[in-house]
Amino acid sequence: SQTIHQWPATLVQPVGSPLSLECTVEGTSNPNLYWYRQAAGRGLQLLFYSVGIGQISSEVPQNLSASRPQDRQFILSSKKLLLSDSGFYLCAWNKDRGHEKLFFGSGTQLSVL
């Protein structure tokens, strides 16, 4: 069966520090991968999605970047965190076509202080 792993679960980082969040999917190949961010009590904002290795689409210009070094690995990064980067970050995947159901990771709560 397929599983998605996202870590860490919580992270407290000072302003200006770097960030690296990792997401991996097991039990499938060539998944579509997504990074979402959710502000407290709000909806999900799509940040990046990837349909293959090295293929990244950015939805919102921002202080963040994404990379897909391997088929089932998706990394969210920042060189210098801002206070506004705080939020709940969710990784997700689906197969084949973008409109099939998404499977979400358990999320990373990032607090930038």
Added chain:
Amino acid sequence: SQQGEEDPQALSIQEGENATMNCSYKTSINNLQWYRQNSGRGLVHLILIRSNEREKHSGRLRVTLDTSKKSSSLLITASRAADTASYFCTIQGAQKLVFGQGTRLTINP
């Protein structure tokens, strides 16, 4: 916009009552999906309804779709405390799924 918009933003009912939440959208769709999110957790897929379907059931969940009105509703019957969560609808856009703000449902004992 390819985003679904949920209504109401918040809903509070007594345990055992039925809960209804709605989703409206503006574009043509292939399907519409509903997800649930418990506090501090990832989203969980509930139901996918295709554009040629009008109603779909899954346990205590009933989803309807009216493509002429570009709207969908999610009905939870005989609500339980464990149904307390945020509920999101989403429609597809090319390779991506875009979510609205969600409906925060609270079931009171």
